[in-house]
Each structure stands twice: as C-alpha cells, then as structure tokens.
Amino acid sequence: MVGAWRKVELDxxxxxxxxxxxxxxxxxxxxxxxxxNIYKEKIDKDGFTDKFVEINSDLExxxxxxxxxxxxxxxxxxxxxxxxxxxxxDFFNLEIKWFSDEIPIRxxxxxxxxxxxxxxxxxxxxxxxxxxxxxxxxxxxxxxIRSKDLEIxxxxxxxxxxxxxxxxxxxxxxxxxxxxxKTVVIEDELEFLTSEQIQSIMNxxxxxxxxxxxxxKVKVNGSSSQASKSIIGEAKSLPPKLSNKRxxxxxxxxxxxxxxxxxxxxxxxxx
Numbered sequence: 195m196v197g198a199w200r201k202v203e204l205d206x207x208x209x210x211x212x213x214x215x216x217x218x219x220x221x222x223x224x225x226x227x228x229x230x231n232i233y234k235e236k237i238d239k240d241g242f243t244d245k246f247v248e249i250n251s252d253l254e255x256x257x258x259x260x261x262x263x264x265x266x267x268x269x270x271x272x273x274x275x276x277x278x279x280x281x282x283x284d285f286f287n288l289e290i291k292w293f294s295d296e297i298p299i300r301x302x303x304x305x306x307x308x309x310x311x312x313x314x315x316x317x318x319x320x321x322x323x324x325x326x327x328x329x330x331x332x333x334x335x336x337x338x339i340r341s342k343d344l345e346i347x348x349x350x351x352x353x354x355x356x357x358x359x360x361x362x363x364x365x366x367x368x369x370x371x372x373x374x375x376k377t378v379v380i381e382d383e384l385e386f387l388t389s390e391q392i393q394s395i396m397n398x399x400x401x402x403x404x405x406x407x408x409x410x411k412v413k414v415n416g417s418s419s420q421a422s423k424s425i426i427g428e429a430k431s432l433p434p435k436l437s438n439k440r441x442x443x444x445x446x447x448x449x450x451x452x453x454x455x456x457x458x459x460x461x462x463x464x465x
Contacts (some may be wrong), residue, residue, distance in 0.1 A: 197270055198397055201388040202226075204288070208384045209290070212316070220262045224303050225316050226286055229383055232313045233286040233305035249300050263460030265301050320330050323399035324392075332372070335341055339366045 197213045212225045220239035225232060237245070243258050251257075267331075268275055268290060275292040284307040291300050308316075343365055378421055380386050 198393050199388055200270065201370060201384050202277055202279075202288075203270075207279075208382075209279070209382055210387060211269070213266060215266050222266070224305065225308070226288060226303075226305055227313070227317060229317065229387075232308040234308045234316075235303050235305040246301070249302060253297075262301075264294060265290075268301075274457060311437060315383060319395055320399065327395060327399055336366075336368045362428045403438075 197215070199210045199212050202209050202211045207228070210225075210229070212223075214223045216222060220242050221237060222242075223234065223236040225234045227233070239258070240261060245260055246258065247253075267273070273292065275290050278289045278291075280287045280289075286303075286305045288303040288305065288309070289300065290302075291298065293299070326374060346363075389397075452460050
C-alpha cells in the first residue's frame with residue numbers, strides 16, 4: 195500500500211517521508227526527501243525481524259507482525275513520538291522512539307541516498323500524474339458547465355424567466371477563465387505538498403500507479419492529453435448550441451390577393 199507523503203521535522207530541517215508497506219506481509223520501502231535529494235530503504239520480513247530484535251533486545255516473545263503493524267501505524271499517525279535524523283555520508287538514519295503500553299520501543303530507518311531516477315519515480319512522476327488528473331477534471335468541469343449553459347438557454351427560449359436578476363450569468367468562456375496569467379507564490383513548498391488539498395489529489399493517482407502505471411502522454415502547445423480524449427468525445431455528443439434567433443415566415447400578399455380575386459369571379463359567374 196502506497197502511503198501519503200508526511201512532513202517530518204528533524205533538527206529544525208523539514209523533510210517529506212513516505213512509507214510503502216507490502217500487502218499482507220512484513221516488509222516496506224520508505225523514502226525521505228527535501229525536494230532536492232532522496233533517500234530510501236527497502237526491507238523484507240527477515241531484515242525487519244533481525245533489525246527489530248537487535249534494536250529492542252530487551253523484549254521477549256516478539257510478535258513480528260504486530261510490531262511491524264505498530265511501526266507502520268506510528269509513522270502514519272500523529273501519535274506522540276520522538277524523531278531524530280542523522281546524515282552520515284550517503285546514509286540517512288531516521289530514529290523513532292515511542293511507548294507501547296509503557297514499554298519503550300525504538301526503530302531506525304537506515305536509508306541510502308537514491309539516484310535521480312528514484313527522485314523522478316517518487317516525486318516528479320507523482321506531481322506529473324497529479325497535473326494530468328487535474329487537467330482531466332478541468333475538462334470534465336468545462337463540459338458540465340457547457341451543458342448547463344445550453345440547458346439554461348433552452349429554458350429561456352421556452353419562455354422561462356429568472357425571478358431574481360442577480361442570478362443571471364453570462365455564457366461561460368474557458369479561454370477567458372483559464373488563460374489569464376496569474377502570479378503564484380508558494381511560501382513553504384513542503385507544507386504545500388503535505389496540505390490536505392494536495393494530498394487528496396496525489397492520493398487519487400496512487401491506486402492507478404500501483405495497478406497499471408498510468409501512461410502520461412501530455413503534449414505541450416495546444417495538444418490534448420490522453421486523459422482528456424474521452425472528455426472531448428463526450429463534448430462532441432452534446433446538443434448543438436441553441437440560438438435566440440427564430441425564423442419568421444412572412445405571408446405572400448400577392449398570392450393572397452390573387453386568391454381573393456378568383457373567389458370573387460367564381461361568385462359572380464354563379465349568379
């Protein structure tokens with residue numbers, strides 16, 4: 195299960211920490227980054243067992259599965275714990291201490307410096323997937339607003355009128371709503387990435403990432419993304435734009451006059 199990025203404070207320095215645990219078995223892969231460097235550790239059941247027993251040698255009758263679940267729970271919750279980080283060369287040791295039923299417990303994540311490819315796979319790609327998701331959701335939103343505009347216009351052409359003028363809206367134009375340049379300032383990048391709003395977006399892409407590695411084919415300069423193709427197809431099936439102009443059929447006065455003359459002549463001949 196891919197965990198969310200969590201902000202951790204280590205000696206006054208902020209980092210992002212992510213813990214990916216294996217399904218139905220003991221083992222994990224963890225990552226720590228300051229958005230410049232990335233560190234990781236991958237451990238299986240044997241490695242976890244040996245390390246846990248060594249660090250907590252005073253414990254007896256160790257249930258590895260239960261202690262593994264507790265380590266996972268401690269790192270992914272706001273339970274009170276002590277964190278200490280230490281960088282030694284290409285290694286980053288993250289030590290945590292907490293109390294379990296008044297018993298002091300320790301665990302150490304011994305991470306090594308990752309490669310640029312690791313940083314791309316865990317940070318850059320995650321952000322790209324989130325951007326792709328937002329683009330697709332924006333296309334859906336525009337298509338929905340477009341349908342609502344057509345619906346309102348149909349009501350108006352059928353004679354419906356607003357009871358309050360303040361509710362009157364203009365035709366939605368996405369090129370005006372989204373293309374205006376805006377100044378954006380992010381004061382704390384780590385705080386921004388771990389905010390509830392951003393995490394809710396990033397977590398939407400986590401399932402797809404695990405199941406079938408979403409293929410990003412987002413093109414620049416006017417080309418649409420693969421994620422929005424279905425949206426575009428749906429937009430094409432929308433009803434055509436209704437018009438306020440109505441066709442007025444004018445009567446042919448000359449034909450009416452000729453018809454009246456013929457009727458008069460037929461009446462005179464019958465006398």
